[in-house]
Amino acid sequence: MRFRTLAVVLALLALATPALAQGDPDSRFHRANEAYEAGRYGEAAAHYEELLRLGVRDPRLEYNLGNARFKTGRVGEAILHWERARRIVPTDRDVVHNLRYARTVIVDRVEVPDPGVVVRAATAVQDRVGPGTHAWVALGLWWLTAGVVAWASSRRGGWTPRTGWVLAVTVVLLVAVAASGWFTWNRLGGREVAVVLAPAAEVRAGPGENNATLLTVHEGLTLDVRQVREGWIQVSLPDGLTGWIAAARVGRV
Amino acid sequence: MASLVACAVAATHAQAPDDTAIRVEAIVEPAGTVTDTQPVQLSVRISGERLPDWKAPDLPVLENLRVVNGPFVSRSFRSINFRQTSQVVALTYVLLAEGPGPAEIPAIEVEVGDERYRTEPIRLEVRRGPTGPAPLGGTAQGGGAAPDATGAAEESRGEIEVYLRAKVTRPDPWVGQTIGYQLELMVDAAALDRYEIGGMQWLDPPTFSNFWVEDDPAIDAEGESYSETVGGRRMQVFPLVRKVLIPTRAGSFTLAPAAMRFGVATRDRLFRGLLSRSTPVVRRSAPVTVEVRALPVEGRPEGFSGAVGSFRLDSTLDRDTFAVDEAIAMRVTVEGSGFLKSVAPPPLPSTPQLRVFEPEVEETSTIADGSLRARKTWEWIVVPLSGGEVELPGSAFSYFDPDSGRYETLLAAPRTVTVSGTGGGSRGGGAGPLRAERDDIRYIKTSVGALRERIAPVHARTWFRVAAIAPIALVPLLVWAGRRRERLRANRGLVRRRKAAAVARKRWARLRREADGLDAGAFHERLARVLVDYVADRFDRSASGLTYDLAETLLAREGVPDALRARFREVLETCDFARFVPASGEADRREETLRRVRELVDGLEEALP
Numbered sequence: 001m002r003f004r005t006l007a008v009v010l011a012l013l014a015l016a017t018p019a020l021a022q023g024d025p026d027s028r029f030h031r032a033n034e035a036y037e038a039g040r041y042g043e044a045a046a047h048y049e050e051l052l053r054l055g056v057r058d059p060r061l062e063y064n065l066g067n068a069r070f071k072t073g074r075v076g077e078a079i080l081h082w083e084r085a086r087r088i089v090p091t092d093r094d095v096v097h098n099l100r101y102a103r104t105v106i107v108d109r110v111e112v113p114d115p116g117v118v119v120r121a122a123t124a125v126q127d128r129v130g131p132g133t134h135a136w137v138a139l140g141l142w143w144l145t146a147g148v149v150a151w152a153s154s155r156r157g158g159w160t161p162r163t164g165w166v167l168a169v170t171v172v173l174l175v176a177v178a179a180s181g182w183f184t185w186n187r188l189g190g191r192e193v194a195v196v197l198a199p200a201a202e203v204r205a206g207p208g209e210n211n212a213t214l215l216t217v218h219e220g221l222t223l224d225v226r227q228v229r230e231g232w233i234q235v236s237l238p239d240g241l242t243g244w245i246a247a248a249r250v251g252r253v
Numbered sequence: 254m255a256s257l258v259a260c261a262v263a264a265t266h267a268q269a270p271d272d273t274a275i276r277v278e279a280i281v282e283p284a285g286t287v288t289d290t291q292p293v294q295l296s297v298r299i300s301g302e303r304l305p306d307w308k309a310p311d312l313p314v315l316e317n318l319r320v321v322n323g324p325f326v327s328r329s330f331r332s333i334n335f336r337q338t339s340q341v342v343a344l345t346y347v348l349l350a351e352g353p354g355p356a357e358i359p360a361i362e363v364e365v366g367d368e369r370y371r372t373e374p375i376r377l378e379v380r381r382g383p384t385g386p387a388p389l390g391g392t393a394q395g396g397g398a399a400p401d402a403t404g405a406a407e408e409s410r411g412e413i414e415v416y417l418r419a420k421v422t423r424p425d426p427w428v429g430q431t432i433g434y435q436l437e438l439m440v441d442a443a444a445l446d447r448y449e450i451g452g453m454q455w456l457d458p459p460t461f462s463n464f465w466v467e468d469d470p471a472i473d474a475e476g477e478s479y480s481e482t483v484g485g486r487r488m489q490v491f492p493l494v495r496k497v498l499i500p501t502r503a504g505s506f507t508l509a510p511a512a513m514r515f516g517v518a519t520r521d522r523l524f525r526g527l528l529s530r531s532t533p534v535v536r537r538s539a540p541v542t543v544e545v546r547a548l549p550v551e552g553r554p555e556g557f558s559g560a561v562g563s564f565r566l567d568s569t570l571d572r573d574t575f576a577v578d579e580a581i582a583m584r585v586t587v588e589g590s591g592f593l594k595s596v597a598p599p600p601l602p603s604t605p606q607l608r609v610f611e612p613e614v615e616e617t618s619t620i621a622d623g624s625l626r627a628r629k630t631w632e633w634i635v636v637p638l639s640g641g642e643v644e645l646p647g648s649a650f651s652y653f654d655p656d657s658g659r660y661e662t663l664l665a666a667p668r669t670v671t672v673s674g675t676g677g678g679s680r681g682g683g684a685g686p687l688r689a690e691r692d693d694i695r696y697i698k699t700s701v702g703a704l705r706e707r708i709a710p711v712h713a714r715t716w717f718r719v720a721a722i723a724p725i726a727l728v729p730l731l732v733w734a735g736r737r738r739e740r741l742r743a744n745r746g747l748v749r750r751r752k753a754a755a756v757a758r759k760r761w762a763r764l765r766r767e768a769d770g771l772d773a774g775a776f777h778e779r780l781a782r783v784l785v786d787y788v789a790d791r792f793d794r795s796a797s798g799l800t801y802d803l804a805e806t807l808l809a810r811e812g813v814p815d816a817l818r819a820r821f822r823e824v825l826e827t828c829d830f831a832r833f834v835p836a837s838g839e840a841d842r843r844e845e846t847l848r849r850v851r852e853l854v855d856g857l858e859e860a861l862p
Contacts, residue, residue: 150731154736155736
């Protein structure tokens with residue numbers, strides 16, 4: 001009798017385990033990866049999207065979903081998810097590479113004026129360091145500055161020329177690192193952008209179909225969001241062009 | 254000049270409000286009957302013995318007339334015996350009739366001094382001017398051409414016959430079919446040796462509503478002139494304007510006449526033009542009617558986008574080898590005689606194996622011999638999505654052939670290509686650095702580890718913000734603490750007082766540890782010193798001069814209760830007794846005395862301020 005009860009419990013557990021596993025985000029993520037590895041990109045994308053619906057916001061999830069969408073030919077959605085992954089981990093080299101590669105296969109090319117060698121080099125360093133490291137270094141320098149001020153102010157004869165120089169250097173470094181961090185964050189994750197998801201979308205002079213079409217943009221182009229009005233988004237391109245695009249034709253990062 | 258008929262007609266007297274010497278009149282020349290290619294000179298004359306300030310009039314709305322030049326102001330004086338007797342101001346306008354029919358110059362109001370004067374209205378009859386050479390029998394000079402149906406006789410009294418002629422290459426084109434338009438100046442060839450024509454000025458340039466217009470900028474009127482016999486007379490023809498017109502809809506359309514003014518002067522070879530006199534001449538072309546035919550509906554192919562003419566289709570690829578995800582430029586070119594600007598690209602759909610992007614368009618056109626040759630190229634970027642045998646779609650282009658009156662369709666056949674699907678990796682084996690043959694996205698992230706629901710950036714996390722704000726509160730605290738420590742260090746008495754209890758407890762603890770190694774005398778001596786040193790520290794005094802009485806007095810001065818002072822005195826005396834009577838200092842008594850000293854230090858610390 002006891003043996004029979006045990007067998008029933010074990011059988012129920014055996015049945016319940018896959019069901020439990022199915023609801024477990026990590027298991028679903030693992031199965032999505034397996035589907036991707038087997039070339040079933042659509043199925044993998046469906047699993048990843050289900051995890052997003054469950055509220056998971058892991059950079060690996062956004063990155064893998066971008067990959068799956070790219071493999072199914074939906075470049076716009078791929079760029080959208082890679083951009084979201086970059087928001088979370090701006091220094092991830094894989095994300096940066098995929099975004100760069102995807103932009104070589106989209107239709108639109110936006111001419112951006114060359115900022116010069118110095119700015120290019122500074123930007124490359126910022127990209128590699130990332131806003132997180134900037135924040136850490138700035139915090140350390142802030143504590144160092146506060147420590148120097150506290151030390152010098154708490155004792156008689158604490159403010160000497162040497163103390164002044166040390167303080168000046170720490171303050172300059174602090175301002176430089178904080179400013180660089182702010183620009184890096186603003187460039188990589190702070191500004192609001194949208195990605196064109198439709199094969200082609202018209203950018204109009206105003207928020208409405210009755211306004212003149214300024215230009216036509218195509219799937220995968222990333223646009224800066226300036227303001228949002230009911231059903232329409234005012235966007236701008238890096239080269240300064242601005243206009244309104246139907247919200248249904250883009251995905252906001 | 255014979256054609257100059259000096260007839261001052263319809264001179265109107267001024268109607269001055271009072272009977273002064275001021276006179277204002279309007280005069281036209283010629284008067285009565287004019288043609289619509291004949292300039293009419295209108296003069297407003299203000300005369301008087303002495304003219305006050307006057308103001309140029311605003312001409313009223315003219316009926317069937319328009320001002321093409323002026324006003325020109327001239328002044329003249331008349332004097333007798335060096336005494337001015339009269340003064341005349343004339344404002345001259347050049348008018349041109351809009352078309353045949355009655356014309357009128359209404360009364361003109363002129364302000365002279367403080368008074369207003371009005372001229373009498375003038376009426377004219379306008380007949381159609383010459384739009385082509387006179388029929389055979391007319392003369393090129395003097396007598397003028399024989400009257401024709403358009404009333405050219407009046408105009409042809411000039412010394413040279415000159416006309417404007419507009420013509421089209423095809424009077425009944427199809428919608429979208431190109432036709433040539435040419436506006437020409439025709440001059441009597443026999444008179445060219447004796448006359449010069451110059452100073453051309455448009456009065457009515459040619460206009461083309463319902464037509465798309467392509468200009469031919471390369472026109473050389475002198476170099477492209479030719480002879481033509483019209484009505485038995487040899488005329489030299491100079492092309493002035495050449496355009497290609499493309500009708501945009503069906504119907505009967507009339508190209509409005511163009512009008513031009515120019516000067517005709519006699520060739521003065523002897524004095525190199527010094528004695529030549531230029532006569533202004535206006536000429537207007539005859540209207541040209543074009544009957545535009547609608548394209549037939551029957552047989553119109555699907556995908557036809559309005560091309561009319563004769564074309565050929567060409568399709569090329571930019572490479573011979575193909576790989577998955579590698580862009581291929583596929584060009585389709587349509588070239589031929591006809592208009593292609595409005596033509597849409599041939600449809601090129603995406604397939605499961607191919608991703609087709611929107612095409613780039615390049616277009617060129619040239620005008621040669623009055624006809625338009627156009628070339629339009631669409632370039633699609635096509636990306637194979639899978640390897641193996643992939644079919645690149647063909648393309649079709651339909652147009653209407655006006656010569657045959659039928660629709661034609663040109664086809665570029667589909668092409669099957671072998672797409673390599675095994676890209677990636679490196680092609681090593683040779684000298685030089687290894688390079689990737691192609692690029693692709695990087696692989697997915699399969700690293701294990703719990704998925705996170707939310708990862709905030711470092712600077713947005715709570716602890717980071719707390720850590721960033723903390724120095725603002727900590728710095729004043731540290732400064733205060735540091736300064737206090739400095740202050741305390743500077744006041745040694747205060748420090749000694751504050752530390753008295755701690756030092757006493759430390760000494761007491763050490764004595765307790767070392768008690769076993771001490772004899773009774775030494776133990777009690779050190780124990781008494783703990784107490785005395787405590788009081789000395791507490792009152793910042795030297796322990797050496799501190800007697801028991803003095804210590805008790807100091808304690809009393811600070812308000813220590815009597816009982817506590819009595820215990821203090823008792824403990825010290827107990828210690829003194831034990832120092833000199835060692836038997837009284839047994840081990841169990843030592844513990845008792847130690848405990849009492851400790852309690853005494855604690856009690857005094859509490860009692861002292």
